[in-house]
Each structure stands twice: as structure tokens, then as C-alpha cells.
Amino acid sequence: MVQNFNLPIQIQPQIFMALCLISWTQILIYHRCVMEIIKRLTWNVYGDGRWLTPRSTSKWVAWKATLLALTVAAVFAGIEAALIVTVRVRIYISPGKVKS
Numbered sequence: 415m416v417q418n419f420n421l422p423i424q425i426q427p428q429i430f431m432a433l434c435l436i437s438w439t440q441i442l443i444y445h446r447c448v449m450e451i452i453k454r455l456t457w458n459v460y461g462d463g464r465w466l467t468p469r470s471t472s473k474w475v476a477w478k479a480t481l482l483a484l485t486v487a488a489v490f491a492g493i494e495a496a497l498i499v500t501v502r503v504r505i506y507i508s509p510g511k512v513k514s
Contacts, residue, residue, distance in 0.1 A: 435486060435487055436483070443479050
């Protein structure tokens with residue numbers, strides 16, 4: 415069983431998850447504003463010539479979305495740590511029974 419992986423192989427999933435959580439947080443905050451801008455660019459004008467102004471209001475404020483992302487990251491880190499500890503304990507308790 416290979417236990418000493420390369421460092422980039424070990425940290426790549428964590429970096430990817432961090433970037434995914436950052437992107438998800440930005441989607442929570444800016445989704446409605448982006449959709450309004452898309453509508454503005456595609457529909458441009460009402461029948462009477464008024465421009466559609468995008469609303470920047472979102473259901474998620476920045477601190478709530480950030481707190482949610484940090485909570486999700488903490489839960490994922492806890493699950494990953496529990497899985498790693500479980501596998502390592504099994505390997506160290508019965509090294510002869512685990513097939514490589």
C-alpha cells in the first residue's frame with residue numbers, strides 16, 4: 415500500500431475545495447445582481463424607453479455567505495479527518511491483514 419504520496423497530490427483536493435467554496439459563496443452573494451444585468455443587456459428598454467436598472471439586493475449578505483462557507487469547510491475537514499484516522503487506525507492495528 416502506498417502511503418507517502420507526493421505533496422501536490424495531497425494538497426490538490428483541498429485547494430480545489432477551497433476554490434469551489436469561494437466560487438459558491440460569490441454565487442450566493444451576486445446571483446440576483448448578475449441575473450438583472452443579463453436581463454438589462456438582453457432586454458435593454460421597456461416599451462416607454464426606461465432602462466432596467468439592476469438591483470444588487472441578494473438574499474445572502476456577504477458575512478452570512480462567508481460564515482456558511484466556513485461552516486461547510488469545517489464540516490468537510492472533520493469528515494476527512496475522521497476518514498483518515500479510521501483508515502490509519504485500521505492499518506496500524508492489523509498491518510498483516512490489510513492487503514497492499
